[in-house]
Amino acid sequence: MVIIYLALIEYELMSHATSYFTSYFTSYEQSLTQPALFWQQQAERLPWFKTPRHPVNTSQSPTGRWFEDGEMNTCYMVLDHHVLNGRGDQVAIYYDSPVTGTKSSVTYSQLLQQVSLFAGALRNQGVAKGDRVVIYMPMVVESAIAMLACARLGAVHSVVFGGFAAAELAVRIDDAKPAAIVSASCGIEVNKVIAYKPLLDEALKLAQHKVKSVVVLQRPQLHAALQAGRDQDWVELLAQAHKVNAVPVKATDPLYILYTSGTTGKPKGIVRDNGGHAVALNYSMKAVYNMNAGDVFWAASDVGWVVGHSYIIYGPLLAGCTTILYEGKPVMTPDAGAFWRVVEEYKVKAIFSAPTAFRAIKKEDPTGQLLKSYDISSLETVFMAGERLDPPTYDWALATIGRPVVDHWWQTETGWPICANPVGLDNLPAKAGSSTVPIAGYDLCILSDTGEILEANKKGNIVIKLPLPPGCLIGIWGDDSRLNNVYLKEFSGYYSSGDGGYRDENGYVFIMGRTDDVINVSGHRLSTGEMEEVVGAHDMVAECAVVGVKDELKGQLPMALVLLKAGSIIDETQLGKEIMAMLRQKIGPIAVLKSAHIVTRLPKTRSGKILRKIIRNIANGDDYVVPSTIDDPASLDEIRKLVVNH
Numbered sequence: 001m002v003i004i005y006l007a008l009i010e011y012e013l014m015s016h017a018t019s020y021f022t023s024y025f026t027s028y029e030q031s032l033t034q035p036a037l038f039w040q041q042q043a044e045r046l047p048w049f050k051t052p053r054h055p056v057n058t059s060q061s062p063t064g065r066w067f068e069d070g071e072m073n074t075c076y077m078v079l080d081h082h083v084l085n086g087r088g089d090q091v092a093i094y095y096d097s098p099v100t101g102t103k104s105s106v107t108y109s110q111l112l113q114q115v116s117l118f119a120g121a122l123r124n125q126g127v128a129k130g131d132r133v134v135i136y137m138p139m140v141v142e143s144a145i146a147m148l149a150c151a152r153l154g155a156v157h158s159v160v161f162g163g164f165a166a167a168e169l170a171v172r173i174d175d176a177k178p179a180a181i182v183s184a185s186c187g188i189e190v191n192k193v194i195a196y197k198p199l200l201d202e203a204l205k206l207a208q209h210k211v212k213s214v215v216v217l218q219r220p221q222l223h224a225a226l227q228a229g230r231d232q233d234w235v236e237l238l239a240q241a242h243k244v245n246a247v248p249v250k251a252t253d254p255l256y257i258l259y260t261s262g263t264t265g266k267p268k269g270i271v272r273d274n275g276g277h278a279v280a281l282n283y284s285m286k287a288v289y290n291m292n293a294g295d296v297f298w299a300a301s302d303v304g305w306v307v308g309h310s311y312i313i314y315g316p317l318l319a320g321c322t323t324i325l326y327e328g329k330p331v332m333t334p335d336a337g338a339f340w341r342v343v344e345e346y347k348v349k350a351i352f353s354a355p356t357a358f359r360a361i362k363k364e365d366p367t368g369q370l371l372k373s374y375d376i377s378s379l380e381t382v383f384m385a386g387e388r389l390d391p392p393t394y395d396w397a398l399a400t401i402g403r404p405v406v407d408h409w410w411q412t413e414t415g416w417p418i419c420a421n422p423v424g425l426d427n428l429p430a431k432a433g434s435s436t437v438p439i440a441g442y443d444l445c446i447l448s449d450t451g452e453i454l455e456a457n458k459k460g461n462i463v464i465k466l467p468l469p470p471g472c473l474i475g476i477w478g479d480d481s482r483l484n485n486v487y488l489k490e491f492s493g494y495y496s497s498g499d500g501g502y503r504d505e506n507g508y509v510f511i512m513g514r515t516d517d518v519i520n521v522s523g524h525r526l527s528t529g530e531m532e533e534v535v536g537a538h539d540m541v542a543e544c545a546v547v548g549v550k551d552e553l554k555g556q557l558p559m560a561l562v563l564l565k566a567g568s569i570i571d572e573t574q575l576g577k578e579i580m581a582m583l584r585q586k587i588g589p590i591a592v593l594k595s596a597h598i599v600t601r602l603p604k605t606r607s608g609k610i611l612r613k614i615i616r617n618i619a620n621g622d623d624y625v626v627p628s629t630i631d632d633p634a635s636l637d638e639i640r641k642l643v644v645n646h
């Protein structure tokens with residue numbers, strides 16, 4: 001850390017930008033040398049029921065437990081507090097839905113009313129502090145209301161992204177064991193109405209866990225059939241409910257579980273606490289995003305992803321900002337000017353989306369003609385995350401939008417940025433391909449596979465020295481050992497991010513991609529290990545390997561290499577179609593396959609382990625070294641030929 005810090009100081013002197021750096025340097029250094037003091041000061045910016053005095057405890061978990069003597073309620077912090085402090089008439093959420101032709105807004109006071117009432121409705125359904133509630137909803141204001149109502153009761157929400165299939169939903173229901181599920185009759189994807197209720201009904205049939213209460217929001221586009229005794233209509237429930245006050249919880253009590261893909265078929269339920277989460281997000285809203293109370297912040301994502309949790313809902317509302325819930329796409333709803341229309345209409349100060357969204361806009365409107373017809377003067381910064389921001393997209397966005405473009409790196413596990421250009425503190429000079437520098441509390445190192453700290457410009461494993469700052473995962477739901485096994489075992493004393501990359505001589509961080517079987521398709525995180533399980537279940541498949549390959553629009557797409565069972569006859573196109581259908585059925589429509597290839601053998605080590613990394617490197621045209629442990633070096637020829645032919 002010290003070496004990197006010194007390198008950055010050197011860079012500061014070299015670039016003659018001394019005043020710009022002071023604030024980031026001071027705070028970053030203090031966050032590492034005096035973490036308790038640093039985060040205590042941040043905690044005191046929030047309205048606690050009982051202000052914590054012991055910021056961090058590492059005796060129970062090496063990742064650290066934050067503010068364990070503090071008492072609070074996240075919903076109180078994001079709603080009641082602002083209403084009590086004169087922000088009641090400010091718009092909390094703008095809802096903009098080009099797919100239904102609907103726009104509305106809700107003030108902080110109105111949102112508090114609706115959330116308090118829905119919390120009462122959930123309580124009437126038997127939901128109490130500590131109970132889990134699965135939320136399977138499209139991008140409507142009610143999804144935010146449901147999340148905040150859970151927080152109000154001290155219940156633990158688990159939002160499942162609408163693009164997942166019934167089987168994925170069932171796995172999450174069985175793992176979280178919810179007391180209730182909140183859903184809607186349908187979602188809308190551009191011009192298709194997606195019936196959610198049949199998917200939910202199927203998931204409930206597949207799941208072992210029996211759910212007593214299902215609350216359904218009937219949308220005008222589609223009416224869902226309700227099962228008597230179990231299913232409740234949202235509006236009818238509200239009519240019988242009374243408002244409830246925020247229930248005090250401990251800072252370390254869980255606020256939510258969010259499932260994410262790992263290297264195995266079983267998704268990991270990332271558990272986030274209440275106190276550390278609130279403190280970290282509130283800090284990030286100013287330090288990273290430069291947002292002040294009253295500003296309009298727009299994360300063009302989905303509530304089903306961590307970006308939606310942190311920066312559509314909790315972050316902006318904690319900071320007293322106005323947020324936007326956008327039910328649309330960057331293109332096609334109706335065109336590639338959609339983002340700029342929203343920026344103009346709501347005077348958005350900062351926008352945040354995935355690079356894939358900007359690549360889609362670039363493809364449709366390469367010269368920014370549509371952008372020119374909107375007034376985007378309110379826009380100060382463009383943030384991107386979720387996948388690597390490739391330099392051509394960065395350059396295009398910078399030139400076309402004409403605003404600083406901040407590539408920042410984080411994960412579902414951390415819940416807020418690990419690296420960014422902290423524009424609320426200092427606007428550091430940007431470098432294409434870099435997510436700039438670590439943010440307060442993240443002591444980032446690059447380690448070799450054997451655990452040595454690597455020098456500048458050497459690629460390795462990106463790790464974070466323990467303890468982690470507030471806001472990061474506190475565990476994996478239902479499996480205490482998994483946190484240690486998945487993240488802490490590989491390098492003692494560090495959290496393994498699963499990403500590889502390097503720091504340059506100025507301390508800038510470059511994220512080069514996953515070192516495991518996780519891929520990012522259109523900003524959606526998926527597991528190739530899980531896909532292999534699905535492909536392997538095809539009748540004719542003896543063995544398979546699924547790897548992520550580069551895609552110009554979607555960032556990455558899965559490619560399947562398949563070894564058929566003896567005697568199986570099927571042509572490659574037909575096999576591809578069947579595998580695609582299975583992936584849609586088991587994982588969801590977001591698991592789009594690039595291609596499937598029948599091979600006569602898969603490259604393996606002598607001990608029988610498939611050499612996925614080499615397959616991936618060959619398929620992506622990256623450098624690779626053939627390991628001495630390879631069983632049959634000629635097995636790589638077939639893959640090389642496939643790549644040449646595609």
Ligand code: COA
Pocket residue numbers: 161162163164187189194300301302305307329330331352353354356357360385386521522523524588589590591592
């Ligand atoms: N519910 C149901 N189905 C969904 C869904 C949802 N919430 N989200 C996506 N799908 C479906 C789509 O309808 C599509 O189905 P189809 O194959 O039947 O047409 C399939 O999943 C793939 O969708 P998607 O991955 O979105 O690809 P696309 O080609 O339709 O659109 C983009 C490409 C780039 C425009 C789009 O992926 C996008 O907006 N990405 C940004 C992602 C993002 O914000 N990520 C959050 C991280 S910040």
Ligand code: AMP
Pocket residue numbers: 260306384385386387388389407408409410411412413435497498499511512513514520523524525
């Ligand atoms: P998710 O948990 O869905 O947010 O996905 C996290 C993963 O997305 C990270 O581990 C990275 O592999 C990738 N990712 C997120 N942001 C970036 C970024 N700015 N640059 C490169 N990769 C990123």
